[in-house]
Amino acid sequence: ASTHEFNEDYRLVTTEQQLDALCDELMASELIAVDTETQGLEYDDLIVGVCLSTTPGTGYYVPVRHEEYEGVLYPNQLPSTLVFDRLKESLETRPCVGHNIKFDQKMLWKDGIYCNFVADTLAIAKLFGQYPSNGLKFLVKHHFKHEMAALESLFKSTGNRKPQIRPGILSPEEICNYAVEDANWTLQLHQYYLSAMPSLHSNRLFNLEMQLLPCVGEI
Numbered sequence: 001a002s003t004h005e006f007n008e009d010y011r012l013v014t015t016e017q018q019l020d021a022l023c024d025e026l027m028a029s030e031l032i033a034v035d036t037e038t039q040g041l042e043y044d045d046l047i048v049g050v051c052l053s054t055t056p057g058t059g060y061y062v063p064v065r066h067e068e069y070e071g072v073l074y075p076n077q078l079p080s081t082l083v084f085d086r087l088k089e090s091l092e093t094r095p096c097v098g099h100n101i102k103f104d105q106k107m108l109w110k111d112g113i114y115c116n117f118v119a120d121t122l123a124i125a126k127l128f129g130q131y132p133s134n135g136l137k138f139l140v141k142h143h144f145k146h147e148m149a150a151l152e153s154l155f156k157s158t159g160n161r162k163p164q165i166r167p168g169i170l171s172p173e174e175i176c177n178y179a180v181e182d183a184n185w186t187l188q189l190h191q192y193y194l195s196a197m198p199s200l201h202s203n204r205l206f207n208l209e210m211q212l213l214p215c216v217g218e219i
Contacts, residue, residue, distance in 0.1 A: 009057055009058040009059070010058070010059055010060075010061070010176055010177050010180035010184070011058075011059075011060050011061070011176075011180075012060075012061055012062075012063070012076075012172055012173065012176050013060050013061065013062040013063075014063070014076040014077065014078065014172070015078070016078065016082070019062065019082075019083065019086050020086070022052070022060055022062070023086050023087065023089075023090055025054060026052065026054065026087070026090035026091070026094060027090045027093075027094065029054035029094060030054075030095070031054065031094075031095050031096070031097060031118075031187070031190070032052060032053070032054055032090065032091065032094055032095070032096045033051075033052065033053040033054070033059075033096070033097050033098070033183040033184065033186040033187035034051070034052060034096050034097070034098050034104060034108075034115060034117075034183065035050075035051040035052075035098060035099070035104060035179070035182040035183045035186060036049070036050055036051070036104045036107045037049040037050075037051065037061075037167045037175065037179050038107055038167065038168075039065070039166060039167070039168045040166060043103075043106055045107075046065060046107070046110065047064065047065065047080075047108070047110070047111060048063065048064060048065040048066050048167055048168040049061055049062060049063040049064055049065075049066065049167070049172065049175070050062045050064070050083070051180050051182055052183055053180065053183040053184045053186070053187045054187070055187075056184065056187060056188045056191065057184065058184065059180035059181075059183045059184045059187075060180065061172065061175070061176045061179045061180050062078070062083055062087075063076075063077045064077055064078065064079075064083050064084075065077075065080060065168060066167075066168050066171060066175075067168055067169060068171075077172065080111065084112055084113055085112075087113065088112065088113050091108070091113050091115045091116065092113060092114055092115065092116055094116060095116060095119075096115050096116050096117050096118065097117065097118065097119040097120070097186060097187065097190045098115075098117055098120055098121070098186060099120065099121045099122050099136045099182070099186045099189070100120065100122045101115075101117045101120040101122075101123075101213055101214075102213055102214075102216055102217035103217070105117060105213075105214055105217050106218070117210070117213075117214075118201070118210065119190055119200075119201070119210070120209075120210065121136070121139070121186055121190050121193065122134050122136075123206075123213065124190075124193050124200070124206070125139055125193075127205060127206060127209060128193075128197065136148070136182060136185060136186065136189070137150070139189055140185045140188075140189065143192055144192075146185070148181055148182075148185065149178055149181070151167065154170060154174060154175065154178060155170075
């Protein structure tokens, strides 16, 4: 599903009822792909939304801190404390996968979630592949022939001025498809690697890497 088109299987979670249904789905899932949208790429930035996927081709975006302008939140967002409190159990007890989990884990720690990451598709690509890039967009295009949109494509230039690339200044509706794609394709990429390497999760090198990644992220 292209980020440039509306995808009805990529859903915004904006009510407590929707959040409760999502949590039920997460608790019943075999694996959760997790990605975070943040204010920026610095480690002192905060999460503005959480992207989740349990089934290929589908996923959810839970916005929490998108701002129309400084200090004024977009409507239709649940309080961040409520969201992270409800997501905590499923993300800490169910197996999760991410792409570059050092970053996402660090971001989630700030909101009190110690995500149960069992795999990192970035680490898998580095350990067992020989790619010119280990970025998610490159790997998805390489393995699935799918062109993911760049974040920059969501921001318009005005005259000669370059746009300020900050996910949090977009509305949840504007970023939903872009955000959910990251989780959806991380899930599918993990499935691809697992089908190619059925013994991946018992591989000694992989397990050592997964034990070290949270430590590196904390450092």
